[in-house]
Amino acid sequence: MVQKYQSPVRVYKFPFEMVMAAYEKRFPTCPLIPVFLGSEVLSESASADGSTHVIERSCKLSVDAPRLLKKIAGVECVFFIQKNTLSWRDRTLLIEAHNETFASRVTVLETCSYSVHPDNESWTCFEQCASLDIKSFFGFENTVEKIAMKQYTANIKRGKEVIEYYLSELMSEGITEIPRWVPPAERSSPSKAASPPAAPSSEMPAAALAHQSPRLQMVSWGPDKLDADYIERYLGRLTPMQESCLIQLRGWLQETHKVKIPKDEHILRFLRARDFHIEKAKEMLCQSLTWRKQFQVDYILETWKPPSGLEEYYAGGWHHHDREGRPLYVLRLGQMDTKGLVKALGEEALLRQVLSINEEGQKRCEENTKIFGRPITSWTCLVDLEGLNMRHLWRPGVKALLRIIEVVEANYPETLGRLLIVRAPRVFPVLWTLVSPFINENTRQKFLVYSGNNYQGSGGLIDYIDKEIIPDFLGGDCLCQVPEGGQVPKSYYLTEELENLDHIRLWAETIYQSAQVSKGAPHEIMIEIVESSSVITWDFDILKGDMVFNIFHSKRTPQAVKREVSSSVPAVNNEQLIDRSWVLGVDYSIVESPLTCREGESIQGSHITRWPGIYILQWRACGPTHARVDEVLSSLQGSAPKCKVMYYTEVLASHDFRGSMTSLESCHSRFSQISVTTTSSSQSQDGSLISR
Structure with missing residues (x-):
């Protein structure tokens, strides 16, 4: 596979000219980089005014590899071609x-x-x-590959240390400032002219340390x-x-998710997981971002109001922080009536409560990072199991716990810094056996588990x-202000009907729908527009496969063709509206250029x-646009790979924008595709904004 490296921006708090002078001192030999054996100038040129200097060299480096491998390869050293382009005018040095x-x-x-x-023009x-x-x-x-990557990563940061070493050496010699280059015409006299520092010699390419590594693919910022x-x-x-992985994944999210990308610490958690x-982190993160959008998790701290029974009988809460500055959450699980809570509030309410705790935990980590002046990316949970007994092993309660663990593991990885379990009773191993595989x-x-009362002294809680x-x-x-829990009164219990509908009631509260799409079987939705200059908006995620998104205006009212559900085939949301007998340009027309959307993208x-009239939004798999009904059903019921999209659409009247139509039309990103009929006047022509 292709191996890529991309560094963060490293800053020297010195002017460019000083850094170039330090860079020059590294050569012709540098004891701090012993693998660099020397170089030979292949070509050299400078502009007439001295503002640009270009030099190309052949650099010789020793091979740090097992003797057997060097014997097989037949080399003791390798050569790299290096081209340096120095611009004193622009104050840049490019090394290729x-x-x-x-x-x-x-x-x-x-x-x-x-x-x-x-x-800051005084920094480089x-x-x-x-x-x-x-x-x-x-x-x-x-x-x-392994040898190369190990050597490469071991020497990347050494380059900055070398520059800093020679900057210190320059200052010890009394050189604290080097004049900037000025054009010859601006120099008052030869005696006052500021001569540019000597052009840098060859830099040992850090990539040379990884000369044995994998496939080629350059990275763009x-x-x-x-x-x-x-x-x-x-x-x-x-x-x-690790820095490189963070930057690459962050860059991919900027490409595909735009302003909706998560915070850097959130991305880093999935990479660590x-x-x-x-690629594995990307897949896990994309699934989680889709889940967060579908169930509006980003807004849970503002929208979730725990029922009164939950606030009274859920024995958990935040309590200061541990010795490392992590937020501390205390859970008195042994005092909680888990069976009563499930019967009174439902599994989904408990899950939402746990999600709100996790969201609050991330918020507190950010606050503690600022307070303590060091990264705080996880929290500590202190669980008191005094009172835990067989009633806590009630099967529906354990099932609810396992589901909560599954959701948290998938969407909040690496947020738990430490779990301290105290006063674990004899029944705890039974519970642990049930939940640990998940x-x-x-x-x-x-x-860390403490049984009995051995948690109080050295080696116990006091250490953390x-x-x-x-x-x-x-x-x-x-x-500690954490509620004490206790038995939930049976008068709080849900009726059997409400209990069975609990998962439908809460998790159906999503504005998004999902659909599967196969080749020849697009998914289409109809939107009826009453007034011209209305605004159709959409937000969709490509969960699986690659698709093409189209918008059509129809002169005919379509009749939906849905997939027939059989007992052997799981039901899917898939609907076709455009009849195979319809003629493009006669019965319906394209109002937007097709937009190709890749798996993982958010549009x-x-x-x-x-x-006014009927508009049809269509998602189709990359391939044929239309198919016969029998082909559609066959495709859906067969083994053809399916694509999946999650979408939300809404129609807004033009007056709801309160005069912001012009602003809307001007917000096109580089991914935008505009209909050929679009003009600056929204009153007379169609306009669009399709952005990723």
Whole structure:
């Protein structure tokens, strides 16, 4: 597979000219980079006014690999071609490098740049991206890849340390400022002319340290960049490759989800949950983002109001923070009547309560990060099991607990920093046997269990929680406001009918619908427009497969063709409206250019209607637009791979925009596709906004 690296922006708090002088001191040899054996100038040129200097070199580097591999390859060193383009006028240095040795077997490309900080012209930014591709390497491709990536990541940050070392050396020599380059015409006299510093010599390409690595694919920066200091301050210390994974996944989300991308710490949690495997983290994160949108989880702290019975009998709450600054949540599970809570409130109410706790936990982590001045990305949970007995193993209650664990594991990974379980009774191993298979291995390793009263002394709670905040019910001096729980009165219990409909009542509260689409079987919805210049809006996510999105205006009223449901085939939402006998351009017409949508993308947009009548929104799999009804049913009931879309549409009258039509039409992103009939006048022509 292609191996990519993309660095955050690393900042030197020194002017560009000082950094270039430090860069020059690294050569011709640099003891701090022993693998760099030397270089030979291949070509060199400069502009007439001295503002630009270009130099190309062949750089020789030693091979740090097992002797057997070097013997098989027949080399002790490798050569890289490096081209440096220095602009004193623009104050930039661009370094491009590629391997010359084994070029037919391995391709390595690296691009580095030094430039002036956009917000402070006295600072210098450094950025680096690389791609590595192994085509073949004597049957040792996997071994070479591992060696290469290990060497590459071990030497990435060394480059910054080397520059900082030579900056310190310059200052010890009394050099604290170097004049900027000025054009010859602006120099008052030769004696006062500011000569530019010597052009930098060859930099040892960091990619050379990974000359053995995998396939080629360069990385381009997204619109927003991450600063290395920001990452360390707010997200924690990451390895170079972990930083790269974060930036790559963040960039992909910016491409596909635009303004709806989650916060950096949220993205990082999913990467950690999948050991920084980008594709696996992407899949997990996209499923979670879809889930959050479908059930409006982003708004749960504002919209969820726990029923009075839940506030009174749910024995859990936030209580200060642990020794590491993590928010501390206390749960008196042994005092809770889980059976009563499920019967009185329903499984879904308990799940929503847990989700609101997790959302609040993330909010408190952000606040504590600012308070303590270091990254706080998870919280600690203190669970008191005193009172736990066999009634807590009531089967429907355990089933509800398992479902809650499943939802939390899928959508809140790496949010639990530590789980402290105290006063675990003899029945606890039975409960643990039931729930532990549903808990991620990384999460299970964060569990600490104390039985009896051995939690109070050294090696117990005091190691993780300050003595001053240990709750009073655990022998501490701190008054804890967590409800005590207790038996839920049976008068609170739901009727059997309401209990059975509980999951329908709560989780049906979503504005989104889902549909499956197969080749030849598009999903279409009809929207009737009464007034011209109305606005059709949409928001949809491509959950599976690639699709094409179309909008049509119909002169005929369509008759829906739905899939016939059989007992052997699960029901799906799929409806076709455009009859195969209809003629495009006669019976119906396209009002927007088709938009191809890839799996994982999130699409939002709007269309300003020109005429009243019937509009049809269509999602179809990439392939034929129309099919016979029997082909449609066959496709749906057969084994053809299905695509899936989750969507929401709404029609707004033009006056609801209160004069903002012009603004709406001007908000086209680079993904927008505009109908050929669109003009600046929304009153006379159709207008649209299709953006990803």
